[in-house]
Amino acid sequence: MPYLKKILSLPLILIVFTVQAQDAKLQAQIAQRSSAIQSKLVEWRRHIHQNPELGNREVQTQAYVIAHLKSLGIDARPVAKTGVLGILKGDKPGPVIAIRADMDGLPVKERVDVPFKSIATGEFNGATVPVMHACGHDAHVSVLMGTAEVLASMKKDLPGTVKFFFQPAEEGPPVNEEGGAPLMIKEGVMENPHVDAVLGLHIASSLEVGQLKYKSGSFMAASDWFRIKITGKQTHGSTPWTGIDPIVVGAQIVNNLQAIVSRQENLVQAPVVITVGVFKAGVRSNIIPEEASMDGTIRTLDSKMQKDVWERIRRVCQTTADAWGAQVDVQIDNKTLVTYNDPGLVKMLLPSLQSAAGADKVSEISWITGSEDFSFFGEHIPAFFFNLGGMPKGMDPAKAPPHHTPDFAIDDSGLEVGVKAFCNMVYDYARLKNGTEKK
Numbered sequence: 387m388p389y390l391k392k393i394l395s396l397p398l399i400l401i402v403f404t405v406q407a408q409d410a411k412l413q414a415q416i417a418q419r420s421s422a423i424q425s426k427l428v429e430w431r432r433h434i435h436q437n438p439e440l441g442n443r444e445v446q447t448q449a450y451v452i453a454h455l456k457s458l459g460i461d462a463r464p465v466a467k468t469g470v471l472g473i474l475k476g477d478k479p480g481p482v483i484a485i486r487a488d489m490d491g492l493p494v495k496e497r498v499d500v501p502f503k504s505i506a507t508g509e510f511n512g513a514t515v516p517v518m519h520a521c522g523h524d525a526h527v528s529v530l531m532g533t534a535e536v537l538a539s540m541k542k543d544l545p546g547t548v549k550f551f552f553q554p555a556e557e558g559p560p561v562n563e564e565g566g567a568p569l570m571i572k573e574g575v576m577e578n579p580h581v582d583a584v585l586g587l588h589i590a591s592s593l594e595v596g597q598l599k600y601k602s603g604s605f606m607a608a609s610d611w612f613r614i615k616i617t618g619k620q621t622h623g624s625t626p627w628t629g630i631d632p633i634v635v636g637a638q639i640v641n642n643l644q645a646i647v648s649r650q651e652n653l654v655q656a657p658v659v660i661t662v663g664v665f666k667a668g669v670r671s672n673i674i675p676e677e678a679s680m681d682g683t684i685r686t687l688d689s690k691m692q693k694d695v696w697e698r699i700r701r702v703c704q705t706t707a708d709a710w711g712a713q714v715d716v717q718i719d720n721k722t723l724v725t726y727n728d729p730g731l732v733k734m735l736l737p738s739l740q741s742a743a744g745a746d747k748v749s750e751i752s753w754i755t756g757s758e759d760f761s762f763f764g765e766h767i768p769a770f771f772f773n774l775g776g777m778p779k780g781m782d783p784a785k786a787p788p789h790h791t792p793d794f795a796i797d798d799s800g801l802e803v804g805v806k807a808f809c810n811m812v813y814d815y816a817r818l819k820n821g822t823e824k825k
Contacts, residue, residue, distance in 0.1 A: 412543065412813055413741050419536045420805040426535075427801040430454075431528035432502040438491030438517045438524070440508040441555030442565045444468040447489050447527065451552050454531050458538040460550070466569040472550035474537055480546025480816040481582040484575070485808055486567075486760060487523070487530035488556035494520040497792040511561060520794040522589035522776060527552060529587065529774070529804035536809050545816035551575055551584075556759050558721060567762040576766060582819065583731055584763045585811055587804055589776040592786040595800035597775040598743045598807060599751045602732040604656065605771060606725035607685035608692050609757035610718055614639065614680040614703055617713040623672035632678035633667045635712045640665070640680070642702045650698060651691060658695060659685035659755050685755045687724055723761035728768035731815075735770055738814045742806035756789075770811070774804045 439447055448468045455462035455472040465471040469489070495516035496504045508517045534550055551570060559565025564572070575581075593599060616636050621629025643660045651658045660682065667678035684699070686692040700716050707714035739748045751773075760771050776796030777786050787793040 409817070412540075413810065415540060416536060416806055416809040416813070419539060420532065420802045420809065423532050423535060423805070424799075424802045427528045427532045427805070428798050430531055431524050431798050431801065434524040434527055435519045436502040436504055436506075438504050438506050438519045439468075439489075440493065440510060440517055440560075441490040441557055442467050442559050442563055443508060444489045444554045448552070448554075451489075451527065451531065455534055455550065458535055460534060460538055465573050465575060466554060467565065468554040469570060470550070470552035471575050472534060472552070474534065474541065474544070474548045474550070476544025476546055476548070477542045478545040479820075480544075481819045482547045482549065482579045483812055483815055484549040484551055484581045484584040484763070485530060485533060485812075486551035486553055486584060486586040486763065487526035488553045488760075489523055489527055490555055490557050491517045491523065492520045492557060492790060494518040494790065494794075495792055496520070498795045500795070518792070518794075520791060521557070521789045522591070522794075522796055523556065525589045525774075525776065525796060525798060525801060525804075526587065528798075529801055529808070532801065532805040533808040536805055537812060545813070545820065547579055548812055549575065549581060551763075567759040571762060571766070576763070581767055583728075583768045583770070583815060584760075585808060586758075586760045586763075586769070586771045587774050587807070588758065588771070589796055589804075590773045591776050591789060591794060591796055592783040593773055593775040594777050594779055594781070594783075595775045595797045596743060596779075596803055597747045597749075598739050598772055598803065599749060600727065600732065600736070600739065600770075600772040601751055601753070602727050602729045604687045604724050605727050605754060606758050606761070607657075607659070607687050607753070607755045608689070608724045608761070609721040610684040610686075610692070610696070611721055612682050612684060612699065612719070613717045614682075615715045616678045616707060617715075618674075618676060618678075618710070620676040621674050623674055626674055629674050630710060630712050631674050632676065632712060633674070635707055635710045635714075636665060636667065636678040636680055639703055639706050639714075642706055643682075643699065646695065646698045646702065651695065656687040656691055657685075657753055657755060658691060659683075660695070660699070661685075684718070685757065687753050687755075689724060692724075722757040722759045723765055725758045725761040725769075725771055726764050727770050728764070731768040731770045734818055735811045735814060738810035739772065739807050741810050743803050772807075774807075775800060
């Protein structure tokens, strides 16, 4: 009987070895083809870097991407004003997976002295401004263009369908315009065919080239923007007791907002950030003005805490204003949700990242208080968002130029790691998803 069991188990062992051999062959093909286009990745990224465009104005970038996808035989069309939807149908049956890259630059003047430095300008809030890819979206577009090229070249082995989301206006659309991920979703990119899972990455200027970082569950913060308008009573600067000073009221509100973070929210549960970035009041040194206003941002990593913070901000503003006899109006606008990585999807695809970069170069990190409108895709289906290293090897991370600054710069020698990661994830997801469905 034991001998018979051994004989019967041989076919199963052979199947396992065959599947493993096929997987190893696919990984080798992905690695080879990704490395072969590294020079193209750099060329694409630097072209886009030199020609940045602001949100909902990515006309040249859109045309550049569509031309590339069509050259690969991928169905590509405009979507969400200046975005692109590409659809690649594999020759084998399988699920539908989407990969997203954002395309927009920022109103920042570049200080980095490189041959492909941006000298572009654009219109932002009615003013002509310099434009720069100060957050690495140029690298994201390049990586997704490369992923499309590798997957298209392996179409006969591709199970299922891959949708490529080249998204405009991640940094936010112009005033009074729709844009970003919400508009992509509104225009149907998640349907026809329905997407089963979505992937995305963000290059990090303080993470060494070749490394990948991720976090299961809540990864990046929700971003809310607020405006606080205080109305007091204007008077002469020499007799403040005859008026109600909105600047003093505003200053106390700023301090009291920080007490929400340090004394009212459970920071062991998740971090909270409240930042006042703009404080405007007055026109002359000897006049106490009638009005003052503040603009700022709230970052939370828990949806219940998010709503609680909103209520506490409103209460703090109202009670502080009441104490001084001033009036206050508080407006809070949700910009993004918490970027949430589905734990099951992370567990399924973590080996894909390790195959792409090496297990020793993939690690889990803590929360990030930056935000991403990729979060809107994850509201509907399982999502996995991770970081790709863009810092030169050996550099001190503390000295790496931050995102959204004139000195932002990345080392683009490791973009192929992003391509390998995406391609591995596509194949592994299809294989594992098909196996689950068969069970």
